[in-house]
Amino acid sequence: MSEAAYQVEHATRSSRIGVVIIAVALVVLAAAPLWGDRQMLRLLAELFTFVALASLWNLLAGYAGLVSVGQQAYVGLGAYLLFGMVIVGGVHPIAAIFIAGPIAAIISIPVAALTFRLRGAYFAIGTWVVAEVFRLLASQISVLGGGSGISLPASIIVAMAPSRQAREFELYWLALGLTVLVLTAIITLLRSRHGLALTAIRDNELAAQSNGIDVTRLKLLVYVLTAFGTAMIGALIFLMKLRVSPDTAFSVNDWTAFVIFITVIGGIGRIEGPIIGTIIFFFMRQTLADLGSLYLLIMGAVAIVVMLWAPKGLWGLIAERFGWQALPLQRHLVSIPKDNP
Amino acid sequence: MPEPLLGVNGIDVYYGDFQALFGVSLRVEAGQVVAVIGANGAGKSTLLRSIAGLMHPRRGDIAFDGAPSGHAAAFDVVKRGIALVPEGRRLFPSLTVEENLKIGAQSGRTGPWSLERIYKLFPVLAERKHLPATALSGGQQQMAAIGRALMSNPKLLLCDEISLGLAPIIVRDIYAQLPAIVGDGMSLIIVEQDIAQALKAAAQVYCLQEGRIALQGPAQTLTREAISAAYFGV
Amino acid sequence: MTEWLNIILQGVLVGGLYAMFAAGLSLIFGVMRLVNIAHGDLIVLAAYIALTVTDTLGIGPLTSLILVVPAMAIIGYALQRLLLNRTLGDDILPPLLVTFGLSIIIQNGLLEVFTADSRKLQAGAVEIMTYQVSSGIWVGLLPFIQFIVAIVVIAALQILFYRTALGRAFRATSDDQAVAQLMGLDTRHVFAMAMALSLAVIAVAGVFLAVRANFDPAIGPARLIFGFEAVIIGGLGSMWGTLAGGIILGVSQAIGAQINPGWQLLAGHIVFLAILAFRPQGLFPKVSG
Numbered sequence: 055m056s057e058a059a060y061q062v063e064h065a066t067r068s069s070r071i072g073v074v075i076i077a078v079a080l081v082v083l084a085a086a087p088l089w090g091d092r093q094m095l096r097l098l099a100e101l102f103t104f105v106a107l108a109s110l111w112n113l114l115a116g117y118a119g120l121v122s123v124g125q126q127a128y129v130g131l132g133a134y135l136l137f138g139m140v141i142v143g144g145v146h147p148i149a150a151i152f153i154a155g156p157i158a159a160i161i162s163i164p165v166a167a168l169t170f171r172l173r174g175a176y177f178a179i180g181t182w183v184v185a186e187v188f189r190l191l192a193s194q195i196s197v198l199g200g201g202s203g204i205s206l207p208a209s210i211i212v213a214m215a216p217s218r219q220a221r222e223f224e225l226y227w228l229a230l231g232l233t234v235l236v237l238t239a240i241i242t243l244l245r246s247r248h249g250l251a252l253t254a255i256r257d258n259e260l261a262a263q264s265n266g267i268d269v270t271r272l273k274l275l276v277y278v279l280t281a282f283g284t285a286m287i288g289a290l291i292f293l294m295k296l297r298v299s300p301d302t303a304f305s306v307n308d309w310t311a312f313v314i315f316i317t318v319i320g321g322i323g324r325i326e327g328p329i330i331g332t333i334i335f336f337f338m339r340q341t342l343a344d345l346g347s348l349y350l351l352i353m354g355a356v357a358i359v360v361m362l363w364a365p366k367g368l369w370g371l372i373a374e375r376f377g378w379q380a381l382p383l384q385r386h387l388v389s390i391p392k393d394n395p
Numbered sequence: 396m397p398e399p400l401l402g403v404n405g406i407d408v409y410y411g412d413f414q415a416l417f418g419v420s421l422r423v424e425a426g427q428v429v430a431v432i433g434a435n436g437a438g439k440s441t442l443l444r445s446i447a448g449l450m451h452p453r454r455g456d457i458a459f460d461g462a463p464s465g466h467a468a469a470f471d472v473v474k475r476g477i478a479l480v481p482e483g484r485r486l487f488p489s490l491t492v493e494e495n496l497k498i499g500a501q502s503g504r505t506g507p508w509s510l511e512r513i514y515k516l517f518p519v520l521a522e523r524k525h526l527p528a529t530a531l532s533g534g535q536q537q538m539a540a541i542g543r544a545l546m547s548n549p550k551l552l553l554c555d556e557i558s559l560g561l562a563p564i565i566v567r568d569i570y571a572q573l574p575a576i577v578g579d580g581m582s583l584i585i586v587e588q589d590i591a592q593a594l595k596a597a598a599q600v601y602c603l604q605e606g607r608i609a610l611q612g613p614a615q616t617l618t619r620e621a622i623s624a625a626y627f628g629v
Numbered sequence: 630m631t632e633w634l635n636i637i638l639q640g641v642l643v644g645g646l647y648a649m650f651a652a653g654l655s656l657i658f659g660v661m662r663l664v665n666i667a668h669g670d671l672i673v674l675a676a677y678i679a680l681t682v683t684d685t686l687g688i689g690p691l692t693s694l695i696l697v698v699p700a701m702a703i704i705g706y707a708l709q710r711l712l713l714n715r716t717l718g719d720d721i722l723p724p725l726l727v728t729f730g731l732s733i734i735i736q737n738g739l740l741e742v743f744t745a746d747s748r749k750l751q752a753g754a755v756e757i758m759t760y761q762v763s764s765g766i767w768v769g770l771l772p773f774i775q776f777i778v779a780i781v782v783i784a785a786l787q788i789l790f791y792r793t794a795l796g797r798a799f800r801a802t803s804d805d806q807a808v809a810q811l812m813g814l815d816t817r818h819v820f821a822m823a824m825a826l827s828l829a830v831i832a833v834a835g836v837f838l839a840v841r842a843n844f845d846p847a848i849g850p851a852r853l854i855f856g857f858e859a860v861i862i863g864g865l866g867s868m869w870g871t872l873a874g875g876i877i878l879g880v881s882q883a884i885g886a887q888i889n890p891g892w893q894l895l896a897g898h899i900v901f902l903a904i905l906a907f908r909p910q911g912l913f914p915k916v917s918g
Contacts, residue, residue, distance in 0.1 A: 121725055123666070168902060171909040172861075174721045175664030179857045180905070183898055186854065190895045201891075306850065311733055318726055347737040354733035361726045362715050449807055469810040478811070485808045489800040498797050502813025547813065 059390045064245060065382040072380030083230055087223045095222060099229035099294060101336055106233040106287045107309065108316040108328030110280045113240050116323035117252045118276040119259065121174075124181025126310050127165075127188045128281045130303035131158050132288030134192050137298050140210055142197060147206075147214055148228065151289040158285030159278050166277045170270070182306070189304035203299025211296065225294055232290055236283045241325065241381060243279070248272060256323065307350070315357045321367025326380045330369045398461060400425045400582050401446065401477075401551055406455035406465070408438075408445050415441040417606045418455065423551065423599075426580045428573075430597035430614070432590055434626060437603040439586040440482050443553045446584070447479040448472035460550065474502045478549035482556045482586075484540040486528035492539055493524040499546030506548025507579050513542040516575060534565035541569070541576070551582045558589045570596060590622065604628045631765035636883045638762075642772040644879030645779030646841070648872040649834040650856030651863070652783055653827040655871055658860075660803045660823040661717060663724045667732040669853030671828060674735055675701050675835025676844050680748055690750040690840050698832040705828030709821040717820070732849065739846035750839040775837045779875075782830060783868050789826075790868075799823055851894075858901040864911025873913055 065073075086098060107129070115121045135154040139145040145153065169180040193201040215221035243249055251272055254262040263269050288309075292298045302308070312335065320331020335353075342349045364371055373379060399422040408416040416438050423429050433439050444450045446457060448469035457465035464472060473479075478499075486495050496513055514521035517538040523531060531539060537557050544552060558566040570592055577583050587593035594600065594614045602610040602625040610617065610625030654668050665671075678700055682693040712731075716723040758770040790796035802809040802819045809816055838844060838852070855878060863874025878897050885896020904911065 115722070121722060123729065168905050171905055175666070175725050176857070176861070178666070178725055179664065179854065182850070183854055183858065183901060187895065187898045187902070190891075190898070194891060307733075311729070314726065314729065322722070347740040351734050351737040351741070354730040354737070358712075358727050358730040358734075361723055361730070362712075365723065447811060449810070468815070469807075470813050470815045473811060473813045481808055481811065485805055487801045487804040487808070489804050490797060494797055497794075498801050498812050501794070501798065543812075 060387050061390060063388045066377075066379060068376075068378040069380065069382040072378070073382065076380065080234065084227070087226060092219075092222060095226045096294075097336070099226050101332055102229045102233040103287050103291050104312070104316060104335070105329055105332045106236040107284060108313050108320070108332055109237055109240055109325070110283045110287075111313045112317045112322060112325070112328050113243075114276060114280045116317070116327075117244070117249075117256055118273050119256060120273055120277060121178050122181040123178045123306070123310050123314070124183070124185040125280070125284055125313065126304050126306055126308070127181070127185035128158050128162070128284035129288030129291065129309040130185070130188055130192060130300070131161065132285030132290075133292035133298045133303040134195070134198065135285065136289035136293060137198055137204060137206070138195075141204070141207065147210065147293050148224075151228075151232075151286055151293065154289040155282045155286040159282040162278050162281035163274075165281075166274050170273070185304055185306070189300045192303065193300040199299065201300060203297060203302070205297040206293070225290075229290060229294070232286060236287070237325075239279070239283070243276075244325065245382075248275070252276070311350070312353075315353050317367075318357050319360050319367055321369035321371075321373070322365075324367070324369055324373065326369045326373070327367050331367065334368065397424075398458075399423055400427075400460060401584075402458040403442075403446065404456050404458070406445060406452035406457065408441055408450055408452050410441075415606050416445070416452075419603070419606070419608055420455075421601055421608070421611075423582050423584060425550075425582055426577070427599065428577060428583045428585070428597045429599045429601065430593035431584060431586045431601045431603060432588070432593050432622075432626065433603035433609075435588070436605075438606040439603055440555055441606075442603065443479060443555050443584065443586055446472075446551075447477055447553060449479075470502075473547055473549070474504065476504065476548075476550035477553065478544035478547045478551075479553040480540050480544045480555060480557060482559065484533075484536045486531075486536055486539055486543070488527065488529050490528055491525050492520055492528055492531065495528050495539055495543050496520070496524075496546055499543035502547045504548040508545045508548050510546070513545060516572060517542055534561050534569070537561060537565075537569060545576065549581065551584070552576070554583065554585045556586055556588060558587060558592060566592065590626075602626055633887075634766055636887050637880055638766065638768060639772070640880030640883030641876050642768070642776045642879070643883070644859075644876030645776035645872070646834065646837055646875070647855045647859045647878050648875030649779045649782060649830060649837070650852050651859035651871045651875055652786060652868065653830040653834070654853075654856045655860045655865070655868070656786065656830070657823060657827050659866065660799045661820050662803075663713065663717065664728070665713075665827075666725065666728040666853065667735055667849075668728075668831070668856060669851065670732045670735040670739075670849030671701075671831050672835045672838060672852045673739065673844060673846060673849045674704075675828075675832045676750070676839035677739055677743055677748075677846075678832075679750060679836045679839055680743075683750060690752050690836055694833065694836055697836055698829050701828040701832035701835075702825040705831075706821045706825040708828075709824035710817060713824065714817050714820055732853075736846050736849060743846065745845055745847070747843040747845045748839075749843045750836070752840045756840070771840065775841070778833065778837070780872070782833060783872055786826075786830070787868050795822065855897070858897060861911060862901060862904045864914030866915035867911075867913050870911060870913030870915070874911070877912070 086095060111125055132154045135157055136147065136150045139150040139153060140147050165184055169177055169184060172180045198204050215224050251262065251267045254267060255269055255272065259269060292303060316331035316335045317328050319334055321327030342352065360367060366374065401423040403419060403421040405418045405420050406416055407414060407418060419442060431439050431442060441450065445452055448467050448471065452465050456463060459475060459477060464475065490498065496510060519535055520539055520542060528539060557569060566589065573596055585593060585596060597614050600612060600614050600617055601608055602622060604625060605628065610621060650672065654665065657663050657665055675697055679690055679693045679697045682696050683690055713724065716727045752771060756771050759767045760770060762768055790799060798814050798819050801812065802814060802816050806816050859874035859878050860871055862877050863870035877900065881900040882893050882897040886893035
């Protein structure tokens, strides 16, 4: 009688197709400076940063169950760390992005220590309070413009690259690269045993805990990693904007409301969700652009409708209907006959 | 043959995808005491919850007092005259003993039962009426839960495992009050694991085994062997 | 010295307003474990409803309460019955995200209708009247009235919760929804009544806010945060604790503002974070039974 061995496989037929499509898309996007104009590059870069922010928020809320409405704290923190390092410390802007990440991660630890004392929706509001504190503190920093903010000095901008076009290409590839980095890190985490633990926590926290999973430590890990990523993206966003102010850097609307809407509409708790959601969001923005505050109102209404009647989001609907996944993240057992090498 | 007060006809009840009751039928006449016995997990509580409107059968129907009742919401069912003493008592911890009794009358039905009469039936509750419900002993909580259900002046009282977790002497005391409880012509379904008490109190017995009625009949005519066989499915 | 006493007194009085912000919030959380992110924006909505009522009918703000309170209560009942009841359940995500969406909708809806202009309600002479408590210490009549009303509202809520059938229904439903239904309580209706009550309290808070200071569509979230901080400082589950929390917050902000005008809000947040760090259950938590 031959014994069968088992191993865990992640890929499915649809995910194999998905990986190919994504690989092709990445090549096309990397070549964008060749086929796209300046406006297109800016739009795409903005889209990438939102994909990254939404994916990070999705990791925090959809997988670790930590619903934060205060991630703007780290967007702004990253931005201010960058401007501070560049203007006051003379650090190269791109290096500053990668230094902002670890610093934000360290700051996020005491923040977590405080906010983790709150549960559920009270935790959410607690994160908002922290973001407000960061905003108020930022407006007290006079060397960075206090309440009105500050622009990046022209000398530093010029020093970034030989020409304006080169600088724009540089920032575009940075945006693409950083987003791919963030997504790769998230996927790696989800495919690891931590990822398995996260899915367990998401499904039933109490059961996960009684199975020996250290829920608090895992949540802390995810919170710190998310802060790390969010701060780097925040630094990049404001490097691209060339100007920072407390109200823009710590804006709830820009960095939390949109991010939440993107993730909910795209599909919370699935990695493809934020990507789909960002595409929908940008499409809606192009079509509804001149409606001003009505646009936000419509987004809010759509998010409510989706949350109530399609809580798994658009990708959730598609994935469940057709059993698709774009990326190899499932786990299923495959038996391997013993005589195979 | 006159319409029974309660007629349960071939109900299938599910928890999600899991089927708990298979074609269960049962009748209770006015003023009759019926016992439902069975092992743990046989479906006894599910049956009572379905009659009380907390769950709804996927197939089959329930008729009470001449009207269909299988799909009525629980808060409507109690207004029509069915009251459930839930398994595990489940008094409201934020309420005092008296408040627990008073809220039993929320449905607004009139009848012989009132706060004074409950206190006469269970004097120990009167002594503790302003204490939080959690301060009562197990037996006292059971009395309070029964009293709370009686406050809605039901025509049919459902008692889910009132002996659970109580010392035998307490169980005996509570069952001793049963005649006073049903004296005015109230019907009663008792779900019990304590078969001896159930058979003593009831006129008609149903035995559930894995979601199906395995045995039914007048209490006196059922033999010990028949009950064991039906109970355990041997 | 008297300058500091005055400042602390002002802080205490504004604390009453914060306690009212908090009361509606903790009521809803107590009954149905729901935190309404749109809470602050509903306060602002009440202010704008009061504005509309006073403008069209020419009555004073305090008189307008007669219309604003029932209007908000009806809105609350409908909101819960039609929308928020669908979000209740074990998952915390739906109520949070739906009320967040609601917050955005209310803010932007008000922006569309009323523009971002700062508004204020005029209450007439009562706004400038002051009363001298002792030498050098003055109390504004309006803030004093607001404080007394806050205490009355909280006392009324306590009586309602612990001495009436409706309060019994609230507590029972919050304890055990299924068994509450066995008592004949339609829990959908109970929840809607709780929300109606919360919005009635919000209506009073909104009108007082509108009279006291300038308001515009964007100030909602800050009111939510003040209410929330008052609840956490005071301790979950205790209405009077919430009053204490509001007062402590008001006094902290007043002291902060006196030291440096830019530190007003920061002072409040820091006290909140300190309580969270050193006494997370709050100063006067209700001992759970």
